[in-house]
Every structure is written in structure tokens, then in C-alpha cells.
Amino acid sequence: MLAMSSIDPKTARFETRAIHAGQSPNPENGALMTPVYLNSTYAQPAPGEPIDGYEYSRTTNPTRTSLERNLASLEGAAWGLCFASGMSAIDSLCARLSPGDHVVAGLDLYGGTYRLFTKKYQRFGIEFSFVDTTDVANVAAAICDRTKYVYVETPSNPLLGITDIAACAELAKKAGCPLVVDNTFASPFLQSPLELGADLVLHSCTKYLGGHSDAVAGAIVGNDEGLREEIAFYQNSCGGQLGPLSSFLILRGTKTLALRMERHSESAMAIAKFLEGRDEVEKVIYPGLASHPGHEVAKRQMRHFGGMVSFELKTGVPGGKAFSMATRVFPLVEVPPIMTHASIPAAERRAAGMADGLVRLSVGVEHIDDLLADVERGLVAAAAAVEPAATA
């Protein structure tokens, strides 16, 4: 029978909440999905008395509300806010800072986050300390009495560094500032930062939450009502809200999140093990491998180890380039030295732990045999690649 009431959020498991939380069938016709409310303004039964607070869609929109409730449920949060992009979410987070405030942030943050912090907010007098958060002693040492956020990404990208969320939460609590975790790479299915003591969880929904490469979106979820009010104030002031069609697409994406993350993780583990046994490969970086320095922490705070695998080819930059050109199934082969991190001088890149032969694979949900055959093709091409002769 089609139940007309929503699920019990206290007893329903993740997979069930993913499909139902934030949505209930339309009582007039039974339609299961929240419609795309292409709507800017709302009629009010009496002036100043909008229905459920719906006045204007920059502030709230019913499709967005459905997604916000769905994401809050998946992260075990009291509230959620959805933004036009992950960057827009981080921007609203920073908008509540004032000149002189200080942020402790991870060293290998998403490039766009680093750009926003250093090119925009540093100009407005916000100070950032970028530290290797995989060693919490670095976080402890960087916190000062002006620190307003501890901001971490785990697993990080492309080096898949693992930061101990519970340990950072303790430090942030002592300092009286919120711990923000960018949970994009793990997704709420693999990691629940709020349960580990974090105050705010941030997502680029563009990635795993959406899951179909068809929408750009961001989100922040949390439990503290004061923080929600402040962040929502800046979101509404700046107009960084997520539109109704994208809200609908992300809401559709979260229904299969659990299925996808299980497959991503299973295939990534198989590929990591395959790479470990290959002569062309110098080193494999995957939090699921016992050889990963963050393996024990990852085991503690993640349900599976995720879909990202990085590795170093023995043939350096030419090897990485040849690998990426030879693969056909993997659309998301990332070769940091010539792509995302090309603007960083080679010596600096190496000092930050990024080998010349570094390649990052985003392991999809294609058949594992096709993925492995693709990796094999890439490795054969990489082995044949040679450094161009040095020119005088």
C-alpha cells in the first residue's frame, strides 16, 4: 500500500531515508516526487502571514526544502541549506567572518576553496593558516584566540590524506569555534562528521550526492540553530540559493547514493589491489589499504573507503599523460602535475608529497572487468612513455 505519511526518521535506515526523507506523496494526487516548483513568489492568505514561511524563492522554495530535509536526514543533522554550488556554500560560510578573524584549514584543500580563501577573503582581512591536518598536532599548534573555524577535508584530494575528525572536533570545542568538515569525497553514506563531533558539514552535491554529472549544487548541514540563522542570512542576502530544477536532480540522485557508494568503494578496492601488484607502479594511495598511513583512522570513521584511488607511476609526468590518454572507460583520470596542480612549480609540488607520476582515478560504477581492462591499457601505455630529451 502507498503510505501517505512520511517515514519515521528515528528508526529508518540510511537507504530508506535516502529515498523518503524530506518528501511525502502529494495528498491531492499521490504523486511521489516533490515537483519542480518553478515559482518565485507565493500568495499569502493574509498579509504578512505566508504559508510555511514561503514568501519568495530566493529565501525558500518547496523543492529546495525537500532536498534540504533529505540531506539533513542523511547527515543526522537538524537542518540543511542548499546553495547554487559547493563554492557558494563555502562563500556563505565565510561571509560571517570579520577582519582579524582566523581560520585553520587543511593544506591540500580543493583548489577552488583555496582560491576563495586566499584571493577573496584574505583581501578582506581574514587570516588563514594552512596546515597538514592529517597530524592533529599541527591543528592544535595553529589554533589561536582569533580562530573562528577549523576547516578540514577528509579524505583529501588528490593525496587522499585522512584527518581524524573526532580529534579535530575536540580541539575546536576547546577553542570554542566550529569544526567544518567538507564531506564531499566520502559522502554521508561513508562518513558522518556530526556524529564524530563536527559542527558543520559541507558538500559539493555536484559530485557523489548528485551522481549523474547533470547538476551543480552545494549544501551545508548542522545542528546549531544560531549558525543556521547566520548562514541562511548571508545566503539570502547574496542570492546563493539552489534553483528548483537542480534541487530536484540532486534529490533524485540521493535515492541511489548508498548503492553507488558501495559499488564505487568495492571497485576502488579491487583496482587499488590490482595496482599494488604491478611493476609500472611505484606506490598506491588508497585509505582501504593497510599501507595507507591513515588506514586505522579511516577504518574508525568511514564505513567503506570511497571511490578515489591515487597512484604513482614510475615513468613520471609522461607516464601519467600516456596513462590518461590510453584509458577509454575512465572519464575522470586526473593527472595533477599537468592538470589541477600544473600552476604549482615542480619542486613545490614534490615537497607537498605530489610525485611527478601521480595519477588519481575516480572509480565509477561501470563493470569492474571493463575498469580493470582500462587500467591495464593505461599501464601498458605508461610503461612505454619516456621523458622527452632535455633541451639545452
Ligand SMILES: *Cc1c(COP(=O)(O)O)cnc(C)c1O
Ligand atoms: C567540487 C568540490 C567543491 C566545490 O564544489 P562546486 O559544486 O564545484 O562549487 C568543494 N569541495 C570539494 C572537496 C570538491 O570536490
